[in-house]
Amino acid sequence: MATRRGFIGGATGVGTAALLGYSATPSAADTVTATAVTQTQARESMFAVNAGMRANYATLKAELIKHLSPVVVVQNDAKGGRFTLVTQDGQESVNPVSQTFELAKSIAHTPLGIFSVIASYLADKIPNLPNADRIDPHDLVMVAYNDDASTAWIEPLKAYAAKLSTARTNLPAAGLPAALQTSCATILDGALAFIKTSVAAKHFDMASFEQFSGSVYPAIRTNMEHASQAQIKGVQDIMKTWRAKVGETAWADLYCVVISQWTTSVLNQNTIIIKDCMNAAKVATHLIDLPGLEPPADPIFTALDNLARIVQDNIAAEMVFPKDTVVADALKGQQDLLSDEILKQLGSNNVTAQAAPLYNTVATPGVCPVRK
Template identity: 20%
Template sequence: MSVLDYLFPTDPLNLKQNKKERSGNGQLTIWRYFPNNRREILVEISFHFLIRELTMLQKFQNVRQPLIANHSSCPVNQKRSLKMLKAFLLTLILGTGLVSQNFLLPIPAYSQSEEIYPEGDQEYFKALLGLEKDEEYKKFLMDSVSYASGKKVEYVDYKGVRPTVDGEEGEPGGPGMDAGHVKQQTYEAMRNMDWFRKNNYQNFIRNVGHNIYPLIIASDYEPGKEGVGSTYYLYRRDRPVESVTPTSVMYEMEKILAHIPMGVFIVISPYFDNVANRPEGWEEPLIEYKKHVENIKEHLGKSDIGQATSMRAMKMLDMVNHYLQDCIESGSGDEQSYRAFAHTIIPYVAEAMKAAVELQIQAGLSAMSQWKKELGPKEWDKLHVLIPVVWPVAEGSPRRQIFEHLMTPERAKTNIFEVHTGSHDEARTTLGRIKGDSVMAGLTFDKNTRFGMGSYLRLSSPTDLVQGATKEELKKHPKTQENILPLKTPHSD
């Protein structure tokens, strides 16, 4: 049995297999956590000297000679060997103690990994930390949460946020009240304090968001302008709001042609599984859609939209007309017939989509390039972009890609946000929450600790602050019927 086999019979650190490699670089990195100071400390244990001494000791064991006997002819060598032996024993004791401590003591979940980022958009986290080096941008963010410099600040009393607590209007208890009543009063007092916080927080994020300039809101959902290829709004401090809808009517026409299969599907699909027993009047939506098709065909030949587009549109409209006519006359229209129709028309749909994208990108890129020129490099670098979206089309929109093309990769990652809001006021308030929370988290948490860094990144991103803690807690409750906790009321202990 070798010395390594004796000291590490289970080889937990893979010393025997990697003895040569470890003796070369001589380091093993282990994360440790000391509860007394609540700080994470990286302990680097150097194995270079340890492995060298273990190897020497193994050689002496094989030849059955004492360590000092090899140097008995020279007193100097004897002293040197004694020093080396003492150093070896000290290193062995220290190393074994630290390794044992590492295996025996519990380590909190957030300090087990060398990865500093929590789960979420890793590229966004990296870009966010990159902003820490930009002093001018950090000053810009700090200014955004300040009410100084003559900023427009409004205070709204969000009375609807205030909680209603049972017994709030009751008489105050006397000195003889029981502990349960005191607990209820404590609960009421805490909720009132939290209402005060919520009220101020709503005003804080609204005022932050309404004082971030320059800002562009790129919307597809403005009333009366839905589906026209985006309307862009530019907000600048002390300047009127500018707006532009750069796409032409040709864009919208190509988009309408591309939506033809959807239009057919939504009027016929409710009857796919009820061909034999359809209710009276089921075909009326199909007849109305067919009238729209015929009306377009009547005008198409007289328009100046271009021969190629006109011919493609006419083919698509004829396909729709024939399919709808067949459904109406024969009472057909099931999954198979719709699939056959759709697969036939899709190549033309793809051409219409491509034409629409070309028109949208050319127009949008031109308009936003003009605004970029007007703002200048310094203001453009501060630009934030809000893109109102709905979930089915929340990612990869042409609006985002246009701004990603015009902005630096870092700013595109940290300054463009898809927001699920219905108005500009709500969108700007959401921006205030994004940036306000980030500034607050950066000052509140110690980013030199893993917990602090994780909290800062989570509060600065869509990732929930308690994501990691929630995951760890759920691990305590296996997915079995026996481990389902009993239902508790909101006011139960």
């Protein structure tokens, strides 16, 4: 049987035109001389072609959103992530990670909380520190924008110390595992000691701060361990529940969209965990990290809107560029369509896009309870 492409391709130019319902003879409108149209008008008519494409593209995308299923959207947050399952039957959302995650991270963030108060008052000279060569002098100048002789940092630091002191007093009643309680106490005690010494002396510097932060680092690692355990269990449990609900056939085509900030978009914690709970054959194309500057006002719509663009581009790429798989792959991925040509003209055609991070590609069997 002749395909549509083969049938039309085998017709003559005039025959094909007649077949498709238009005449090869120019109409009166087509014969208007070029001098009757200004350059601006001509260019506006060309711009209108792209505007029409964008309108058609937006219409397709808006309709496609209604048919995306199944999809898991992950909003990274302080609680370990808000997960939403989207199916043809509707949506359901949950924060699956236990409070241990947030509690452990909350105390582990203490040195960063202190740094955020004192950073602008740091002297803009790098002292003799073990990591001195890793500090960009220009970055330091921009961060340490206040007078290092000022003591305006004392009151906000004392206010933060009050929060730390309350947390330290109440810590035994939090019901934490013994190891986590001990590590939290170590971090809080170290922070309070640093603040007390700095306020009394009305002085601090990078060396004294790094001495404090380094001293509590082992305890921070303990908190990180407990937070990770809580997150892994929570995410795996909800993915297992939803897999049973959706069914194996539908789950094999699951898309996961993880919304994150740019600073955590590579090796994102939820992305790493989810990867092993999906169809391994489709992780590379169906697990999508969507970094941004700030959390979107409507995370679910943002995720589905971007996913619709990705899905329709996947199909458009193969049908619009059937004879050039390189360009088709560019349309399907994160690469700009003009990138190869620009690199070629700049004499850098050997430059390749940065490879996507690998997420534990050799996983230990049985690690994820929803592994097939």
